[in-house]
Each structure stands twice: as C-alpha cells, then as structure tokens.
Amino acid sequence: NSFDYYAPLQQGIPTILGPDVSSGRVPLDPTAAEYTPEIDNIDRGAVHTMAISYYAVRLGPVDCFMLDSNPQAEVDEKAAAIIAEQRQWLARQLAASTARWKIACFHHAPYGSGSYGGHPRMRWPELTGIDAIFCGHDHLYERLVFNEDGSDTGPLLFVTGHGGAKLYQFRETVPQSRVRKAGVFGALWLRAEEAGLSVDRAAFDVLMQEQRAR
Numbered sequence: 556n557s558f559d560y561y562a563p564l565q566q567g568i569p570t571i572l573g574p575d576v577s578s579g580r581v582p583l584d585p586t587a588a589e590y591t592p593e594i595d596n597i598d599r600g601a602v603h604t605m606a607i608s609y610y611a612v613r614l615g616p617v618d619c620f621m622l623d624s625n626p627q628a629e630v631d632e633k634a635a636a637i638i639a640e641q642r643q644w645l646a647r648q649l650a651a652s653t654a655r656w657k658i659a660c661f662h663h664a665p666y667g668s669g670s671y672g673g674h675p676r677m678r679w680p681e682l683t684g685i686d687a688i689f690c691g692h693d694h695l696y697e698r699l700v701f702n703e704d705g706s707d708t709g710p711l712l713f714v715t716g717h718g719g720a721k722l723y724q725f726r727e728t729v730p731q732s733r734v735r736k737a738g739v740f741g742a743l744w745l746r747a748e749e750a751g752l753s754v755d756r757a758a759f760d761v762l763m764q765e766q767r768a769r
Contacts, residue, residue, distance in 0.1 A: 600644055607637045611648050617747045618654035620645060620685070622661040624677050642681050649684045656752045658745070660689045664714045665701060666731040669693030670723045683709060686752060689743070691716035694723040696741055696756060698734040705730025713754065717741050 601610035607623045623641065626634035649657065659682060666673035671693050682688060687710060688701055694716045702709035712731070716723075717740055724737050741758040 599648065602641070602644070606633075607641065609641050609644065613654060615747060616655040616749050617745075617752075618648070618652045618657045620648060620657065620659045622659055624661040624663040624674065624690075628676050638676070642679055645679075645681045649681065655749050656686050656747055657684065658687045658689065659685045662690060663692050664690035664699075664712065666699050666712060666729050667693055667714050668697060668725045668728045668732050668735060669695050669714065669716075669737075670726060672726065673729065678703070685710045687745075687754065688712045690714050691718075694720050695725065695737040696735070696739070697725075697732060699729070699731040700733060702731065711754075713743060715741075715743050715756075 599611045602608065603610070607626055609621060609623045611618060611620050613619075622645065626638050628635040628638040645659075661677065663671075663674040663677055665675070665677040665679075665682070665688075667690075669692075674692075682701060685701075690713065693714055695714065696717050697714040699712040699714070700707060700709050701712045717736075719740060722738055722740070725735055728735070736756075739758045741756055744755045744757065746753045746755070
C-alpha cells in the first residue's frame with residue numbers, strides 16, 4: 556500500500572489532496588459522496604465533475620490553486636470550453652486573493668526537458684500571477700522559469716514527479732530550464748512565511764532502500 560510505504564515521510568506534513576488530512580488518503584471512486592475535498596475554506600467556486608476538478612485552499616500565508624490539466628483543449632471542443640471556464644475561475648480567484656503567496660499545482664508541466672516535454676495547453680497567461688508552479692508527469696526533478704523566451708523573469712516552475720514510480724531521463728534541455736536531476740527519488744518541502752517562500756528538495760534514496768530491506 557503506497558500510503559503505508561510513504562507514512563514516515565508524511566508525518567507532520569499536511570495534505571491538500573483529500574478529506575482525510577491525517578493520512579493523505581484520497582477516495583479512489585470519484586463518484587463517492589466524500590470525493591469532494593472537505594478542508595476549511597476550500598469551496599470558493601470549486602468544480603468537481605467527471606470531466607474536470609479544480610479548487611483553491613488557503614494555508615497560512617499561501618493560496619493554493621489546485622488545477623486540472625487533463626482536458627486536452629487542443630483536440631476537443633468540449634475540453635476547450637471547460638478549460639476556458641477554469642482559466643476564468645483562476646483569474647477571479649487571483650484578483651480576489653489576499654494571500655501573501657500564491658502557488659498552483661497541476662499534473663502536466665507547461666515546459667520541461669523530460670520524456671514528455673512541455674504541454675503548450677497549460678501555458679496560461681493567468682499563471683504569471685502565481686509565485687510558484689508545481690507539476691509532475693515526468694518522473695524526475697527540474698526547476699524552470701515560466702515564460703516563453705527562457706529569460707529569468709516569471710514564476711518558478713517545478714517538475715517534481717520523482718516521488719517513487721519508475722524514474723525517467725532527460726531529453727532535450729529547454730531554454731526555461733535552470734536545474735535538472737534525474738535518476739534519484741525525492742520530494743519537495745515548501746516553507747512559507749509572510750517574509751519569504753522557500754522550496755527545499757530532498758533526495759530519499761537511502762530511506763527507500765532501508766524500507767525495502769525491512
């Protein structure tokens with residue numbers, strides 16, 4: 556069970572993935588009544604359907620925007636419509652936010668040097684109002700800058716899919732890339748205070764090897 560496997564790493568780390576905050580468990584049946592996350596202040600116009608799911612939650616000085624990157628707007632008109640609605644929702648949320656910091660989390664990275672590369676459908680102008688973006692999909696670690704030209708301006712973009720599944724390798728390095736690490740399992744720790752926002756990356760190969768040996 557993956558939740559038991561990662562239990563030592565989850566101690567003391569709050570989750571924003573589902574209603575069972577103590578264990579980080581998320582119901583596997585999206586039709587279940589308890590599927591909608593039930594964390595305080597999480598509603599804010601949240602949408603949860605079989606086609607798309609997104610919401611926002613305030614954690615201390617941080618507004619977390621949990622977005623859905625799965626609908627392929629470039630190939631499906633219905634997907635394009637619900638993505639447009641999600642972008643409008645995000646723009647309204649950002650305009651109303653009083654949080655010191657704003658982060659966005661979704662699966663498919665807008666830019667990346669890994670096996671899957673970047674996903675143009677997620678290069679939303681609205682995301683320039685975010686301080687940091689966290690994605691997965693490629694099973695490796697990469698820190699990039701979210702912009703079109705590869706300059707140093709724009710939100711930081713983290714691809715952090717190296718949490719335990721089979722690891723991937725990098726392909727062609729994109730201009731937005733700043734730091735890359737493949738072949739090592741790891742996790743990110745986000746520390747947020749009014750005075751600053753920091754992201755630490757920790758490799759846990761040793762911990763995983765010890766657990767496998769037990």
